[in-house]
Structure formats: structure tokens, C-alpha cells
Amino acid sequence: MFDSVLLALDNLLTVNSMGFLVMGTCIGLVFGAIPGLGGTTAIALLIPLTFGMKEFEAITLMGGVMAATSTGGSVSAILLNTPGTAPNAATTFDGYPLAQQGKAGLALGAAATASALGGLIGVITLVAVIPIAKEIVLLFAPPEFFLLAVFGLCAIAVSTGGRLLQGLITACVGLIAGFVGYDAVSGEVRYDFGIDFLWDGVKLVPALIGLFAIAEMINLSVKGGTVAENPEMVKIQKIFDGVKVVFKNYPTMLRGSAIGTFIGAVPGVGGTVAAFLSYSTQVQMAKDPETYGKGNILGVIAPESANNAKDGGSLIPTLAFGIPGSAETAVFLGVLILHGLDPGPTILFEHEDVIFTLILTLTISCVLATLIVLALARSLALLTLIDVHVLVPAVTVVALVGAYALNSEIGDVFVALVFAVVGYWMIRFDYPRVTFTIALVLGEITERSFHQTMLISDQNWSIFVTRNISIILLVLIAASLSYPSFRRWSKKRRMRREGAA
Amino acid sequence: MLVRIALGAIALAIATTLAIPGAVAKYPEKTITFIIPYKPGGGFDTYVRALAPIMEKRLGVTVVPKNIPGAGGRKGATHLYKSKPDGYRISIMNLPGKAIAAIQGKKGVGYDIRKFTWLGQIASDSYVIAVAGKSKIKSIADLKKLGRVIKTAGTGKGATSYVVSQIAANILGLKVKLVTGYKGSSGMSIAVIRGDTDIAFFAYRSYSKFAKSGDLRAIAALDEKGAAMLGKPGLSKLRIHRLVAAPPGLPSGIKKTLEDALFASINDAGFKKWAKKARRPLAALKGKASEKLIDELVMFYTGHKDKFK
Known part of the structure; x- marks a missing residue:
């Protein structure tokens, strides 16, 4: 193993490789920050460029892109209320309110720092668990996927911001939207209204672009002014405070990274779910859940540490079985095949140097991406001070082009526009958008894993209570649902006691 | 006078524009889109992405791979079926998966497998x-x-x-x-x-x-x-077949150009070397042989159609 690390270092420490790494990181940041474009798009577009490269040069370029996209995506999530990539969606919930309060610098600093630390923890965990990689991947089966998704859905209860009924309504609409399209289990297309375009379902990124970015732009143009509600309040010098706040709240960051790494390691779940689970766990464990969605910095740290940690985590199934753990690793493995490598369960024995080159690249790139964002944060935060007359047309155009660029499909633009109107009415009538998004993200995996579980168990519900991890997850679900009531009860008791005293 | 010359020029321009479809248009003269009806990263994706640059050299125009995922590959197939048969849109197709509608005798799937213009087979396993x-x-x-x-x-x-x-x-x-x-x-x-x-x-x-x-x-x-x-x-x-199709009704001249380029590209030394190194099986077939194969296979599958509800 040590030889391979040295060999990987040797591959990496050349002018060419380092150049490609920096180039990959910059491309990743830009593709991450532009809504609609993401890591998979960037890697797929770069494939022809790698034909003339040596294997490890292609790996440094791709690895640079992979590690940087979700860091770049956090920038647009915070400043424009639009997730740059789907895994950044949870960052908008608290990131944008912070920007509105004039704390964009703080949020950017925290997001970038959490990204770097999460990424590093993901990679370190990856290296540490190599000997038990197979066991980790096999730990979770459909019954556990289902319970994990239910656990995530439970966060809806605490994310309504005191508007329980409205929250449940939007969550139901989110679930329904998540069921549109082809259902792999039955092989049928549902709720397509005869439109071919809907066969692939309501895609998350265009829906979120509409729901958050364009809806916000409509709201801003009606209201006028700037993103920051009180421009005099904006203190952009707070970037370093953002760095500090991550270290101060290290349990949140560590928990986020752990969730990101493990969800990343489970094939077929994905980074978006990882970020959402991290966010919901954070809200459910918080002493002050009502402050989330209104600009709590921990609501930025939790998803951002998770969505970078998932990059390391998603390589665990790759090392164990040669299969991808995320959409990005899937394309990355495709690149390896194009270069004549044949990734399989024996990839670690056959191409150890390739793997370590990638691991080192991910490590360097996630730190580099963060340094770039921190260096630019001050200028980026000025975006929140731009007058709406300039900001609204610019953002709307970029957002719609992003929606189109995702698959060069005009239907995605219509999805974004429809959700823009829906999102605007939700802002007007004070219906929470967070609950809608959680349901939309988790709806598909909830349904699929439930059907799979029932097929595997021959319709026997006991499968959920006869497996160790399932029981742990059930306990977690029960705890997360009862914790708010318990807290209310103990608060009341304390108050009564204080009143008596 | 000037007006007359201008009018004449316009008339001439219109005449030539109208005449183009009648004359034998040069093919190919613009970018060809190679559809992959699945997400990036899978087996079908890799074959197309490895093949595209080689076909590019044979055809002299850019060949761009494009993923149109959705509905288990049905969306991409339907997209191709409805495209103009001008030779600028082709797609990789899998059998037996794409034959399921024909087996079940289902309508409204969006395409009829037997009506595509088949350009050839890349691989079979x-x-x-x-x-x-x-x-x-x-x-x-x-x-x-x-x-x-x-x-x-x-x-x-x-x-x-x-x-x-x-x-x-x-x-x-x-x-x-x-x-x-x-x-x-x-x-x-x-x-x-x-x-x-x-x-x-x-x-x-x-x-x-x-x-x-x-x-x-x-x-x-x-x-x-x-x-x-x-x-x-x-x-x-029961084998998996990776074939290449164009929309129904592709003119025979264009079909021949594409079919030959595809066949030559699969047999290209560079492509074969890649396939060997990456351990991807190859089984090149031309259009006619592919059509025959599909007819036979659909017959064979349909023989078991009571097993598909």
C-alpha cells in the first residue's frame, strides 16, 4: 500500500498533473456554482479532452472536478437561494436567510470550511475502512433504506416553522411530485398526462431552481431593494468568523461528515439524500429547532460537511466492488473504462496507484476549492448588495439557462417556471418550501425501497424488526418524533418549578 | 434596373433554396447526435463514448454522445423514433429490453422496435x-x-x-x-x-x-x-445485444453511409484494442444482418409472451 501512495505522489507531483488538478478544481467550482450544471455534466463534457492524456492525468482532472463541485454549489445556494448542484439544496434553507440578514460572508466562510473538513474526513474514513469496505457496503439493504428515508421524512415535523398544517400540505404535494414518471418496480409510467417529457419524473434541480431562485426573484422584484434586507447591516468582514464557527461547532461538522460518508458508501442513495439527512438530523437534535430555516449557521454546516464527505464515502463501494456510490463516481468509472482500465471488485489490487492518485487528488482539491472560495467570498458577498433591477434579470437568465443546460431539454425550463409560480405563492401565503423539498427528495427512495422490501420479504412486515440495523433506525425514528414533545414537557415542568419557587 | 437585378437575385436565391431538397444533398454535413437512452457511466454509455471519436474520423463530422435517460430507456427510444430520419440522430439500443412492448403487444409505448432503421450491432454477450x-x-x-x-x-x-x-x-x-x-x-x-x-x-x-x-x-x-x-x-x-438504430424511414443512401462508417469503426484497430484492454466483447454486424436477427429474436421472445403480464 505504501508503495502505491509513493507512486501516486510521483504521478501527482508533476507540472502536468498539478496543472490538471488546479484546472479541474476551477472547472468544478464554476460548474458547481452555475445552477443546473454539476459534477456529472462537467466530467462528461471533459471526457473527450482526456483521450490524449495519460491515465493519471485524466484522474487528477476528474478528481479535481469531483471534489470541488459541491463547494462551488454552496456559493449559489447561499447568495441566490439556488442550489448549484442537487446536494446543495439543503444549504439554501439557512444559507439564504443568512444572506438576507447581511451575513453572507459568515455563511460562505462556514460553508467553505465545512466543505473542506467534511471532504477531508470523508477521505480519511475511506482510507481507514478499506479493510472492511465490503462489510460496510453490505450493511444496508432495502429495509434499512426505507427506514433511513422515513427518518429523513420525520424532519418534516420539525421543519414547518410552526405552520404544521401548511407544512404537511406542501410535504404531500412534494411526495406526489416525487412519484411522477417511470416506476421501476412496476415498469409503468405514472402521472405523465401523456407528456413524454415527464417519463423521467420531475427532476430535482429544475424544480428547485424554480421553487427557490426564480420564486425569490419574483418576490424581490415585487418588493424591490436588494437581497440583504438591510444593506447597512452587511458585514462582509465576517468570513473568518464563518471559519471559526465551524471549529466551534465541531460536533455538527463531525456528525454531518459521518452521515455524508456513510450515506455516500451506500450505493443507490446519493449525495442529495446525505445532505438532507444531515440537515434533518441537525434540526431534530437541536435545542432550538424553530430557529432553523430562518438563518441558523448550523443549518449550513450540517449539509455542507455531508455533501463533501460523500465524495470520499462514495469511493467505498468502488474499492469494495468496483461499483459507483454516486452519479459522479459512475461517470468517473466510465472514464477509467474509456482509458482501458476495467474497474471491478479487484480494482484495489489491480490498480492501487490509480485509486491512491484519486484519493490524493480529492484531498488536495477539496482544500484548494475552499481556499479559492474563501479568497473570493468578500467579492461574492457583494452580490447581496446589487439592486434588484440588475440582479433579477441576470439571475433569472442564468437560472433558466442552467435548467436548460442540465439535459438540453426545454421541458426542464417549463418545470422551473411552473415551480417558480408555485414557489412565489408559497412565499406570499407563508407555506414552507423546506418540507416540500424534503418530500420531493426522499419520495422516490422511500417508495422504491418499500416495494423492494416487500418483494424480498414476501409481504412480511416483520422484516423491519428482525434486522439489527433496522431496529436501531426504528428507535432513532421514535426518538426523533418524541423528542420535541419531551422537550416541551420538561420545559413546562421547569417553568412550573421555577414558578413555585 | 437595380430593382430588377435585386428581384432577379432574390428569385435566383429562392430557386436555389427550393432546388436543394431535390438535388442529392451532401451527407453528412453537420454534427451527428449519438443518443444513449441511459444515464452517463453505464455500459451503453461507455461503448458510445469510445466509438464516437472513431466514427467522427470516418464521417468527417462531429459525433456527439447525448444521454437521454428515463423510463428504463423508453424515453430515449421514443425520442429517436419521433426524430426526423435525416441521419443526424442515431441511438444505441438494447435487445431484449427494447422488445418488451412488442412481446406484450402493448400500444402507446411510443415506438415499434421492428420499424427502426437498423444500422448494425456493436456487441453481444x-x-x-x-x-x-x-x-x-x-x-x-x-x-x-x-x-x-x-x-x-x-x-x-x-x-x-x-x-x-x-x-x-x-x-x-x-x-x-x-x-x-x-x-x-x-x-x-x-x-x-x-x-x-x-x-x-x-x-x-x-x-x-x-x-x-x-x-x-x-x-x-x-x-x-x-x-x-x-x-x-x-x-x-437469450443474449444481450447492443445495436445501433436510426429513426424509421432513413433514406437508403444515408443509411449506407452510416452503416459502413459504424461497421468500419467497430472493426477499427484502435477500437478493437480498447475493447480488448477494457475487456468489452465485440460482435460487429451490418444493418441487414441486424434486422434479420431482430425479427428472429422478436419471434422467439413472443413465443413466451404469456409469461409477461
Whole structure:
């Protein structure tokens, strides 16, 4: 193993490789920050460029892109209320309110720092668990996927911001939207209204672009002014405070990274779910859940540490079985095949140097991406001070082009526009958008894993209570649902006691 | 005078514009889109992305791979079916997956497999029935001895894995239940290794990697030799085919150009070298042979159509 690390270092420490790494990181940041474009798009577009490269040069370029996209995506999530990539969606919930309060610098600093630390923890965990990689991947089966998704859905209860009924309504609409399209289990297309375009379902990124970015732009143009509600309040010098706040709240960051790494390691779940689970766990464990969605910095740290940690985590199934753990690793493995490598369960024995080159690249790139964002944060935060007359047309155009660029499909633009109107009415009538998004993200995996579980168990519900991890997850679900009531009860008791005293 | 010259020029311009469709248009003269009806990163994606630059050299125009995923590949196929037959849109297609609508006699799927213009076949691979490396099951006879419905993993109803498992089970006299919703052959292999299902049907190449590591073990091969050993030679007709199609009604001149370029590219020394190194099987066929193959196979699949509800 040590030889391979040295060999990987040797591959990496050349002018060419380092150049490609920096180039990959910059491309990743830009593709991450532009809504609609993401890591998979960037890697797929770069494939022809790698034909003339040596294997490890292609790996440094791709690895640079992979590690940087979700860091770049956090920038647009915070400043424009639009997730740059789907895994950044949870960052908008608290990131944008912070920007509105004039704390964009703080949020950017925290997001970038959490990204770097999460990424590093993901990679370190990856290296540490190599000997038990197979066991980790096999730990979770459909019954556990289902319970994990239910656990995530439970966060809806605490994310309504005191508007329980409205929250449940939007969550139901989110679930329904998540069921549109082809259902792999039955092989049928549902709720397509005869439109071919809907066969692939309501895609998350265009829906979120509409729901958050364009809806916000409509709201801003009606209201006028700037993103920051009180421009005099904006203190952009707070970037370093953002760095500090991550270290101060290290349990949140560590928990986020752990969730990101493990969800990343489970094939077929994905980074978006990882970020959402991290966010919901954070809200459910918080002493002050009502402050989330209104600009709590921990609501930025939790998803951002998770969505970078998932990059390391998603390589665990790759090392164990040669299969991808995320959409990005899937394309990355495709690149390896194009270069004549044949990734399989024996990839670690056959191409150890390739793997370590990638691991080192991910490590360097996630730190580099963060340094770039921190260096630019001050200028980026000025975006929140731009007058709406300039900001609204610019953002709307970029957002719609992003929606189109995702698959060069005009239907995605219509999805974004429809959700823009829906999102605007939700802002007007004070219906929470967070609950809608959680349901939309988790709806598909909830349904699929439930059907799979029932097929595997021959319709026997006991499968959920006869497996160790399932029981742990059930306990977690029960705890997360009862914790708010318990807290209310103990608060009341304390108050009564204080009143008596 | 000037007006007359201008009018004349306009008339001439209109005349030439109108004349172009009548004259033999030069083909190809712009970018050709090579559709992959799945997400980036899978087997179909890799074949197309490896082939595109080689076809580019033969045709002299850019060949751009484009992923149109959705509905288990049906969306991309429908897209191609409805495209203009001008030779600028072609797609990789898999059989038996794309034949499911023809087998079920279903309408409203958006395409009729037999009406596409077939340009050729890139590759074809035989199937194996595999169990987890640790499983006690050693043969088809062992499976039958279990005396219960056998669970098999698949991506979805309407996918190749569904067609193969239904037909193979029918021929072998096995009762199978398909657990669907796994992502690609890698998701299916994890399902078997984890013990979600008893078996799964894998294309030989996807299986061989897991055989080397001992995670999966084949209990029956469905190639000609294996099928003969099982006493069911018909099983060897169940293969995965990676074909290339154009929309129905492609003019024969354009078809010939594309077909020849495709055939030459698959037989290109560079492409063959890649396929060997990346261990991807190749089986080049021309358009006519592909059409014949599809007709035969659809007949064969349809013979088992009562197994597809």
C-alpha cells in the first residue's frame, strides 16, 4: 500500500498533473456554482479532452472536478437561494436567510470550511475502512433504506416553522411530485398526462431552481431593494468568523461528515439524500429547532460537511466492488473504462496507484476549492448588495439557462417556471418550501425501497424488526418524533418549578 | 434596373433554396447526435463514448454522445423514433429490453422496435445465472430442490433483465419472482451478494469481474455450450445485444453511409484494442444482418409472451 501512495505522489507531483488538478478544481467550482450544471455534466463534457492524456492525468482532472463541485454549489445556494448542484439544496434553507440578514460572508466562510473538513474526513474514513469496505457496503439493504428515508421524512415535523398544517400540505404535494414518471418496480409510467417529457419524473434541480431562485426573484422584484434586507447591516468582514464557527461547532461538522460518508458508501442513495439527512438530523437534535430555516449557521454546516464527505464515502463501494456510490463516481468509472482500465471488485489490487492518485487528488482539491472560495467570498458577498433591477434579470437568465443546460431539454425550463409560480405563492401565503423539498427528495427512495422490501420479504412486515440495523433506525425514528414533545414537557415542568419557587 | 437585378437575385436565391431538397444533398454535413437512452457511466454509455471519436474520423463530422435517460430507456427510444430520419440522430439500443412492448403487444409505448432503421450491432454477450459466492446452491437442480419461488434481482419491469429472467425461468421450469428497482448490473450484483435475492441473470462480462473476486458464482452459463449442457439449447438465444438504430424511414443512401462508417469503426484497430484492454466483447454486424436477427429474436421472445403480464 505504501508503495502505491509513493507512486501516486510521483504521478501527482508533476507540472502536468498539478496543472490538471488546479484546472479541474476551477472547472468544478464554476460548474458547481452555475445552477443546473454539476459534477456529472462537467466530467462528461471533459471526457473527450482526456483521450490524449495519460491515465493519471485524466484522474487528477476528474478528481479535481469531483471534489470541488459541491463547494462551488454552496456559493449559489447561499447568495441566490439556488442550489448549484442537487446536494446543495439543503444549504439554501439557512444559507439564504443568512444572506438576507447581511451575513453572507459568515455563511460562505462556514460553508467553505465545512466543505473542506467534511471532504477531508470523508477521505480519511475511506482510507481507514478499506479493510472492511465490503462489510460496510453490505450493511444496508432495502429495509434499512426505507427506514433511513422515513427518518429523513420525520424532519418534516420539525421543519414547518410552526405552520404544521401548511407544512404537511406542501410535504404531500412534494411526495406526489416525487412519484411522477417511470416506476421501476412496476415498469409503468405514472402521472405523465401523456407528456413524454415527464417519463423521467420531475427532476430535482429544475424544480428547485424554480421553487427557490426564480420564486425569490419574483418576490424581490415585487418588493424591490436588494437581497440583504438591510444593506447597512452587511458585514462582509465576517468570513473568518464563518471559519471559526465551524471549529466551534465541531460536533455538527463531525456528525454531518459521518452521515455524508456513510450515506455516500451506500450505493443507490446519493449525495442529495446525505445532505438532507444531515440537515434533518441537525434540526431534530437541536435545542432550538424553530430557529432553523430562518438563518441558523448550523443549518449550513450540517449539509455542507455531508455533501463533501460523500465524495470520499462514495469511493467505498468502488474499492469494495468496483461499483459507483454516486452519479459522479459512475461517470468517473466510465472514464477509467474509456482509458482501458476495467474497474471491478479487484480494482484495489489491480490498480492501487490509480485509486491512491484519486484519493490524493480529492484531498488536495477539496482544500484548494475552499481556499479559492474563501479568497473570493468578500467579492461574492457583494452580490447581496446589487439592486434588484440588475440582479433579477441576470439571475433569472442564468437560472433558466442552467435548467436548460442540465439535459438540453426545454421541458426542464417549463418545470422551473411552473415551480417558480408555485414557489412565489408559497412565499406570499407563508407555506414552507423546506418540507416540500424534503418530500420531493426522499419520495422516490422511500417508495422504491418499500416495494423492494416487500418483494424480498414476501409481504412480511416483520422484516423491519428482525434486522439489527433496522431496529436501531426504528428507535432513532421514535426518538426523533418524541423528542420535541419531551422537550416541551420538561420545559413546562421547569417553568412550573421555577414558578413555585 | 437595380430593382430588377435585386428581384432577379432574390428569385435566383429562392430557386436555389427550393432546388436543394431535390438535388442529392451532401451527407453528412453537420454534427451527428449519438443518443444513449441511459444515464452517463453505464455500459451503453461507455461503448458510445469510445466509438464516437472513431466514427467522427470516418464521417468527417462531429459525433456527439447525448444521454437521454428515463423510463428504463423508453424515453430515449421514443425520442429517436419521433426524430426526423435525416441521419443526424442515431441511438444505441438494447435487445431484449427494447422488445418488451412488442412481446406484450402493448400500444402507446411510443415506438415499434421492428420499424427502426437498423444500422448494425456493436456487441453481444451471453448470460449466466449467478448466486452469491457464499451460497450453498451449486446448480439449477439445487434451485429446484428449494421447493419455493426463487427470487431474482432486476432493474425494472420492461428492462432486459426482466425479459431474460422470465423466458429463462419458463424454459427451465423454474418459478421466479423478480425483485426490481436496482440500479444497473452493479446494483443487481450487490443485491445477490447481500442476499436480497437468490439469483440474478448477468451478462457474462458484468459477471466475470465479480467471479474473479469470488463475490459471485455462476451456477449455469447460458451460452451455446452451457445451454446444451442443460439440455435446453434454446436458452442460448437469450443474449444481450447492443445495436445501433436510426429513426424509421432513413433514406437508403444515408443509411449506407452510416452503416459502413459504424461497421468500419467497430472493426477499427484502435477500437478493437480498447475493447480488448477494457475487456468489452465485440460482435460487429451490418444493418441487414441486424434486422434479420431482430425479427428472429422478436419471434422467439413472443413465443413466451404469456409469461409477461
